[in-house]
Amino acid sequence: MTYLAKPKLFRPDTPKNALGYTRRDYEGAISTLCAGCGHDSISAAIVQASFDLDIEPHRVAKLSGIGCSSKTTDYFLGNSHGFNSVHGRMPSVLTGAALANRDLIYMGVSGDGDSASIGIGQFAHAMRRGVNMTYIVENNGVYGLTKGQFSATADKGSKSKRGVINNDTPIDLVALALQLGATYVARSFSGDKEQLVPLIKGALRHHGAAFIDVLSPCVTFNNHAGSTKSYDYVREHNEAVNRIDVILPHDPISASYPPGSLRRVVQHDGSILLLRKLGADYDPSDRIEAMNHLHERHALGEIVTGLLYVDESAEDLHRHLNTVEKPLNQLRDAYLCPGSKALDALNASLR
Amino acid sequence: MxxxxxxxxxxxxxxxxxxxxxxxxxxxxxxxxxxxxxxxxxxxxxxxxxxxxxxxxxxxxxxxxxxxxxxxxxxxxxxxxxxxxxxxxxxxxxxxxxxxxxxxxxxxxxxxxxxxxxxxxxxxxxxxxxxxxxxxxxxxxxxxxxxxxxxxxxxxxxxxxxxxxxxxxxxxxxxxxxxxxxxxxxxxxxxxxxxxxxxxxxxxIEHADSVGDNIFVNGNDACGLGAVYGGATVAAWYPITPSTSVIEAFTSYCRKYRTDPDNGAARYAIVQAEDELASIGMVIGASWNGARAFTATSGPGISLMQEFFGLAYFAEIPAVIFDVQRGGPSTGIPTRTQQSDLLSCAYASHGDTKHVLLFPEDPYECFSLGAQAFDLAERLQTPVFVMLDLDIGMNERLCKPFDWDDQRRYDRGKVMSYEELEAGKDFGRYLDVDGDGIPYRTIPGTHPTRGAFFTRGTSRNAYAKYSEMGEDYVYNMERLRRKFDTAKTLVPTAILREASGPSRFGVIYYGSTSPAMDEAFADLEGRGIHVNTLRVRSFPFGEDVLDFIAGHEYVFVVEQNESAQMRTLLINEGEIDPKRLVRVLHYDGTPITARFIANKIADALDERKVSPIRKQVAS
Known part of the structure; x- marks a missing residue:
């Protein structure tokens, strides 16, 4: 129950990050989701990523819509302001928040119902605008809170727990995000923390619209044989294009990799994404190739994961609007109000 | 010829x-x-x-x-x-x-x-x-x-x-x-x-001097200017007649007054959203994050925004909405004027909600009430609707010149600062500390370890923790009602005009009806018919409005809609006997005229076989 306080246990050997915070400082209320829910793994990955990046929790604003996934914003970063808004409308609320204060880190957490069904319009337009955010969809193909109806990402032919076959064509949010101009696009799996944590870190350090579709099985309503969003199915069909490591500007690059297998991407804020190629030669800086690869592999029944696209020279909405450096919510009266003299002059021009 | x-x-x-x-x-x-x-x-x-x-x-x-x-x-x-x-x-x-x-x-x-x-x-x-x-x-x-x-x-x-x-x-x-x-x-x-x-x-046409220092401007322009003076930094909108030019005006005034002289950067952000839902969502997100934000729309936009109005009401987030009303229902008579969104704004969204409405009479008040709306929204932490209409919004009108007191400071409402949090002041987001129903809020990013809370449209306790307990829910609803009572003391008061002779009859009117009512009043006086008038400038109604009704045997309620929406609000909120509120309704999409008002009132008094001038006010 979320109103129960989480016990705080401190061991002297608990690791601390550069800010002196432990992982526990990035946790939130106790989850009320079903035991084994993929979403809880994603919350844990967000905690880990924030801890690793030495993010000050209060500099993050976490926003969500409605649904199981949207509840999770209460279960991580308890010292961050959170906003559980309206079903399918998180992107607009987040956009407004980002306009008000460009200095905070914005994390949007949503689900497949919230983003691909009721909220697909807002999802699309937030990507188009290049809102500086990390937008995570916890994708399980079903409506959990209302007990197991298909969502718009359910694959054609997938079977529901009650035995109904889905005949509707699925919406691939990754394909949409690529087409709509998102500048950091990834897919991952809640059961693969090693892949997911660095992808979230890279997104948090990205200056633009970052989107991660995380397949996150619903243990209660969509984890049976015949489902294409079950733990077993996703594990069997997961085809990662790369693995990434996120190196902050002040970090030494210590890992050694076989020559030719590595690609360096330097982001706007100086953070470096080291991409280890897996299998086929894959170029994540080519939006068209990303889209082609996605569709080709989808046709073969594979689920492509990894960092699929990143634009090193990404721009965000504030850049497009040419807003002042200082956050708009911190501008004082004198910077906002033109005063009586200007008004007198204006009056004169209206006569 | x-x-x-x-x-x-x-x-x-x-x-x-x-x-x-x-x-x-x-x-x-x-x-x-x-x-x-x-x-x-x-x-x-x-x-x-x-x-x-x-x-x-x-x-x-x-x-x-x-x-x-x-x-x-x-x-x-x-x-x-x-x-x-x-x-x-x-x-x-x-x-x-x-x-x-x-x-x-x-x-x-x-x-x-x-x-x-x-x-x-x-x-x-x-x-x-x-x-x-x-x-x-x-x-x-x-x-x-x-x-x-x-x-x-x-x-x-x-x-x-x-x-x-x-x-x-x-x-x-x-x-x-x-x-x-x-x-x-x-x-x-x-x-x-x-x-x-x-x-x-x-x-x-001969030379005359009835213009004086009046300015010639339209209401939408004045709203845009009011938003600049009111300190709005974020505007999100979707084009819809007759409100579009509010944003156009805001844009051009921002370019003029809010461009950083050093580097040309904008001290504002304007986003044309994909629809009205996104517009109000952005406004709510920006306001939650401590910026003054607004949208401008008309009836169909108001319908689309309903769910978000409920969120802003219940989660207590400021928002300013300029509703330039046009003829409804549905697409209605989209380029004609009406005052027909009162009920859909006053009680917008499902569940038990009530919202603050302001009724400017002309461009001057579009400016002044428009700017004031931002103070009210932040003070009350709730949506505030500025209810103008196409007649004032899109037509140039001679009105008083705009004025501004340079000593005036924005009322940012009850926002807990870093210093207060650091000093250990108790923070309960939905706690009624001062007894006026208005809680304290914090702006995201204020303090590393204190003051963060979870905003939600679901029921919660006074410390913003999710709660399905009946007593927590009732505490909150009663506090919201107290807050609405506080609003009555903060909103602009009504304006009384007394007839030259005693009268048992009153007239209530609002918004763009003003000029027609002014002339009708003079016309009626000329016919020897005395009625006192009250121009309502806001909802919720203050005591002055209810006292006015109590002081008259019958009150004509003059409106530009078909279903007497102001009258409904008065009956509902003031617990007024419906028989005492007489409808005077004009709703063909053209602006109401003095002739129409004066004749309706004169005829109604005639039908009642009363001669108001010879009777004294019942004490």
């Missing part, structure tokens, strides 16, 4: 109505406005109203000009001079002229006698013929035809050519070519009229 058979031609100076019947997209609007401004420059009060279709080119449009030295600004109804430039609407345009009135038309193509009336004066100028002779370019022929009739009217109404020329020079300052071309067209019309028509006719 054809002679009249049986009626005396109207003879009036500085007190008549001119109506222009045009085809939209023909460039007539700017010529008509030029003419109105020229009359204002002569010191005469003019109130124009643009009656336009939901269309870009080819459909009928009218421009009605109330000229009144007495200062009446309401629509009067009918016209004394019709400038009939649209063959599509000829018959109804001719029918609208007052007996003894005047018809001005393009006489290039001869019309049969049956197309005219014999109780009006007909003034024909072969505009097309002159244009075809003078101009070879098709667009010029059309545009200068408009300027040409302005020239002819200048002669017919005995106006000074210099006043019109000066205005053209001011308007096109620096574009000498345009100035001389316009002068030329103006002169062609003027000279033709002087040579061929009986100038001046019975309607004349």
């Amino acid at each position: 054809s002679a009249m058979s049986n009626v005396t031609a109207i003879q009036r100076c500085n007190d008549f109505v001119v109506k222009f019947a045009n085809v939209n997209g023909s460039g007539s609007a700017s010529a008509n406005e030029l003419f109105a401004r020229a009359i204002i420059r002569m010191g005469v009060t003019v109130t124009p109203r643009n009656i336009f279709p939901s269309n870009i080119q080819g459909l009928p449009t009218w421009y009605e000009m109330r000229i009144s030295d007495a200062g009446w600004r309401g629509s009067r109804g009918s016209c004394d001079l019709m400038v009939a430039m649209n063959p599509q609407t000829w018959d109804r345009d001719i029918a609208e002229i007052e007996p003894g009135g005047y018809l001005f038309y393009d006489s290039t193509k001869p019309l049969p006698r049956s197309k005219f009336r014999d109780d009006i004066t007909v003034l024909g100028v072969p505009l097309t013929e002159i244009c075809n002779r003078e101009y070879s370019d098709l667009r010029q022929r059309q545009l200068f035809k408009n300027v040409m009739y302005v020239g002819a009217l200048t002669a017919l109404l005995d106006m000074e050519m210099a006043a019109v020329e000066k205005l053209i020079s001011d308007q096109y300052r620096g574009k000498d070519k345009l100035i001389s071309a316009n002068f030329n067209a103006l002169k062609l019309g003027y000279e033709y009229a002087k040579a061929n028509l009986p100038c001046p006719i019975g309607l004349r």
Whole structure:
């Protein structure tokens, strides 16, 4: 129950990050989701990523819509302001928040119902605008809170727990995000923390619209044989294009990799994404190739994961609007109000 | 000119109505406005109203000009001079002229006698013929035809050519070519009229001084300016008539006043959203994050925003909404005026909700109440609706000049600071600390370890923790009710006007009804009918409104909607006996007129067989 306080246990050997915070400082209320829910793994990955990046929790604003996934914003970063808004409308609320204060880190957490069904319009337009955010969809193909109806990402032919076959064509949010101009696009799996944590870190350090579709099985309503969003199915069909490591500007690059297998991407804020190629030669800086690869592999029944696209020279909405450096919510009266003299002059021009 | 058979031609100076019947997209609007401004420059009060279709080119449009030295600004109804430039609407345009009135038309193509009336004066100028002779370019022929009739009217109404020329020079300052071309067209019309028509006719404009230091501006423009002065930094919107120009004005005033002089950066952010849901979502997100934010919309947008209004109400997030009302329901009569969104705004969204509404009467109040709305929204942490309408929003109106007190500081409401949190002050987001129902909030990013809370539309306890406990829910709802009671003491008060004699009867009105009501009041007084009036400026109603109703036997509630929405609010919120509130409703999409109000009230009093002037107020 979320109103129960989480016990705080401190061991002297608990690791601390550069800010002196432990992982526990990035946790939130106790989850009320079903035991084994993929979403809880994603919350844990967000905690880990924030801890690793030495993010000050209060500099993050976490926003969500409605649904199981949207509840999770209460279960991580308890010292961050959170906003559980309206079903399918998180992107607009987040956009407004980002306009008000460009200095905070914005994390949007949503689900497949919230983003691909009721909220697909807002999802699309937030990507188009290049809102500086990390937008995570916890994708399980079903409506959990209302007990197991298909969502718009359910694959054609997938079977529901009650035995109904889905005949509707699925919406691939990754394909949409690529087409709509998102500048950091990834897919991952809640059961693969090693892949997911660095992808979230890279997104948090990205200056633009970052989107991660995380397949996150619903243990209660969509984890049976015949489902294409079950733990077993996703594990069997997961085809990662790369693995990434996120190196902050002040970090030494210590890992050694076989020559030719590595690609360096330097982001706007100086953070470096080291991409280890897996299998086929894959170029994540080519939006068209990303889209082609996605569709080709989808046709073969594979689920492509990894960092699929990143634009090193990404721009965000504030850049497009040419807003002042200082956050708009911190501008004082004198910077906002033109005063009586200007008004007198204006009056004169209206006569 | 054809002679009249049986009626005396109207003879009036500085007190008549001119109506222009045009085809939209023909460039007539700017010529008509030029003419109105020229009359204002002569010191005469003019109130124009643009009656336009939901269309870009080819459909009928009218421009009605109330000229009144007495200062009446309401629509009067009918016209004394019709400038009939649209063959599509000829018959109804001719029918609208007052007996003894005047018809001005393009006489290039001869019309049969049956197309005219014999109780009006007909003034024909072969505009097309002159244009075809003078101009070879098709667009010029059309545009200068408009300027040409302005020239002819200048002669017919005995106006000074210099006043019109000066205005053209001011308007096109620096574009000498345009100035001389316009002068030329103006002169062609003027000279033709002087040579061929009986100038001046019975309607004349003379220099006067009823304009004073008034400014000529439309309400949407004033709203945009009010948002700048009110400190709004974020605007999110979706285009919809008749509200679009609120944002256009905000944009241009921001460019002028909010551009950083050092680097040209914007001290504002304006986003055209994908729909109204996203607009209000962005406003709520920005306000939650401590910026002053607003949207502008109209009825259909209000319908789309309902769910978010409930969120802002329940999660207690400020928001300012300019609702430029138009005729509903559904797409309704989208380019006509109405006051028909009161109920859908006052009780917007599911569950038990109530919202603050403000009712500006003219552009001056669009500015002042518009700016004040931001203080109220932050003080009360709730949506505030500025309810203007198409009549005020899209028409230029002479009004008091805007004013601003430089000592005034924005009221940012109860926001807990870093210092207060650091000092260990107890923070319960939904805790009623001061007993006024208004809790304290924190802005994201304020303090590393204190003051963060989870905002949600679900029920919670006073410390913002999710709760389905009945007592937590009830505590919150009762606090919200207390907050609404506090709102009654903060919103603008109503404005009382007492009749010259005692009266048992009152009139309540609001918003754009003002100018018609002012004139109707004078009209009724002239007929010996005394009624006290109260202009309601906000919802929730203060004690002054309820006292006014209590002090009168019957109160007429004058509105521009079909279902008496203000009356419903009064009955519901003030627990008023419905029998005591008499409906006076005008809802055909045109602005309410003084004649309509005065006649309705006079007739109603007549029916009740009461003579108000001879009876004393019941004590």
